[in-house]
Amino acid sequence: MILDYAEINDLNRYKIMSDTVVPRPIAWVVTEDDGILNAAPFSYFIPISSNPATLIIAIGEKEEGIPKDSLANILKTKKATICFANKDNVDKVKLSSTMLAKEQSEILEYGIDVEKVLEDFPPMISSSQSALFCEYYDTVKIPGKTTPVILEIKKQFIEDDRINEKMHIKVDNVGRSGVFFKAMVDL
Numbered sequence: 001m002i003l004d005y006a007e008i009n010d011l012n013r014y015k016i017m018s019d020t021v022v023p024r025p026i027a028w029v030v031t032e033d034d035g036i037l038n039a040a041p042f043s044y045f046i047p048i049s050s051n052p053a054t055l056i057i058a059i060g061e062k063e064e065g066i067p068k069d070s071l072a073n074i075l076k077t078k079k080a081t082i083c084f085a086n087k088d089n090v091d092k093v094k095l096s097s098t099m100l101a102k103e104q105s106e107i108l109e110y111g112i113d114v115e116k117v118l119e120d121f122p123p124m125i126s127s128s129q130s131a132l133f134c135e136y137y138d139t140v141k142i143p144g145k146t147t148p149v150i151l152e153i154k155k156q157f158i159e160d161d162r163i164n165e166k167m168h169i170k171v172d173n174v175g176r177s178g179v180f181f182k183a184m185v186d187l
């Protein structure tokens, strides 16, 4: 069967794309605005280059013409800390995808523990095995309601026993597969 995207509406495209491009990593993004900490998961997310060390996250609108809080904060402060989901924190990941008012913090609302690891970046989520401390790099212009933002990784936290002397890293991330969360398995 050939699916012709010209004949598929946005909702069905979303379903087809997110059920096909699997598993997708989840960027659990922490941002800050005037002391209010925001956390939200994004799975339209992928690294794009090692030098500059960049990744892209595509963030939609909260409502017509109003960006989601994460995007508004990134564009304002130029900073984001990307954390990762695992089996122990996936329930909080789900909760933090609830659309709250801009002045409300998912971190406070859902009791998500965070740690200020670096002075110049938003805190990381304590239960994440790794975190990427990023600065805004660029925005990709596409028509429609989604804004792909490119972020540059400046620093990374990794739990000491998850990196070896050859710089290989082992993390137990949970990813997105359609509407489900999936853990990785070794093959």
Ligand SMILES: Cc1cc2nc3c(=O)[nH]c(=O)nc-3n(C[C@H](O)[C@H](O)[C@H](O)COP(=O)(O)O)c2cc1C
Binding pocket: 026, 038, 039, 040, 041, 042, 043, 044, 045, 058, 059, 060, 061, 062, 067, 068, 069, 070, 071, 093, 094, 096, 097, 098, 099, 100, 176
């Ligand atoms: C696993 C998961 C992945 C998500 N991926 C995206 C995404 O890639 N882009 C997006 O705009 N929203 C995505 N969402 C929805 C946002 O997390 C949700 O709209 C959230 O309320 C945005 O929060 P904010 O306004 O605080 O930024 C995802 C939700 C979940 C649970």
